[in-house]
Amino acid sequence: MENIISDISAKELATGDIFRLISEAFDVACDTDGRDVIVKGDVALNVVRASDALKSLSDLLSDGNQIDRRTVDYMIYLAGQGKIEEFMRSSEEVFYTTPTGRQIRAKTLGQRIYLDSIRHHDLVICSGPAGSGKTFLSVAMAVKAFRNREVSRIILTRPALEAGERLGFLPGDIEEKVNPYMRPIYDALNIMLGEELALRYYEKGLIEVSPLAFMRGRNLDDCFVILDEAQNTTTEQMKMFLTRLGINCKACVCGDFTQIDLPRGIKDGLHDAIDVVDGVEGIKIVSLHNYDIVRNSLVQRIVEAYENRGSL
Secondary structure, rough: OOOEEOOOOOOHHHHHHHHHHHOOOOOOOEEEHHHHOOEOOHHHHHHHHHHHHHHHHHOOOOOOOOOOHHHHHHHHHHHHHOOOOHHHOOOOOOEOOOOOOOEEEOOOOEEEHHHHHHHHHHHHEEEEEOOOOOHHHHHHHHHHHOOOOOOEEEEEEEHHHHHOOOOOHOOOHHHHHHHHHHOOOHHHHHHHHHHHHHHHHHHHEEEEEEEHHHOOOOOOOEEEEEEEEHOOOOOHHHHHOOOOOOOOOEEEEEEOOOHHOOOOOOOEEHHHHHHHHHOOOEEEEOOOOHOOOOOHHHHHHHHHHHHHHHOO
16 A cells, blocks of 8 residues: 655655654655655555654644654554544643743643643542653642642642651751752742742742651641652551642642652552542542653663563
């Protein structure tokens, strides 16, 4: 079967490894006459899938996006799943713009589902590998809700497991003790607000960053609260956190099952919470996967390599 694709960025697609990667993925031949792209193959469905991947990449190029290896791999994956059209519809929405003009949007279908879940549920529990945007997107949604005055403050917390919650052994006051553990969250806040404004909100108490141990006994009202690194909570800590949620409180719980640092034999609170609250009204469980990784495409291949070794 042969398919000729017109009105496409043929010259741009012919550069680099795009043709090779798509040809290998779908067992087809891709070529161009400088104006159109010709896709040939023995299996009609594979020709259609390869053509869909090429069209989507051309559309992204036309919109001014840069195409890297991760993007090509993801378009190949979506074409194989028959989800290209759904992704292209959802990828256009910008839900937040940073002070530097950076537009924040879902880069994968999994991320879009995650964002939609945060919009429509009081509590979202999200698991996923490193680089899939769990924390970054939750911080972006928290800042958006705060700037829109939907909540009056943002609370960010995580278990300081590396210090065994024994923060007293670290030098300095509580802020200095917590800072090393909260660096990824601070980085996200600085992107969303700018360093100066983020610091101002922090000094006024409108943004609060605390270790999970300090949540005990509190009522979290009128706030957007994020629990990061939830795979390192115990079942007791997770229950304590979830029962702190108060009136007009939206919460995100984020974790990565591949990075559990708890002592052997202790069940983590993330697994336990998913088992216990799945199906409870107002709560949404979201799972991000390797194809949702939006860092350097090398990160995705590293994660997959470790998973493959674990399955042997």
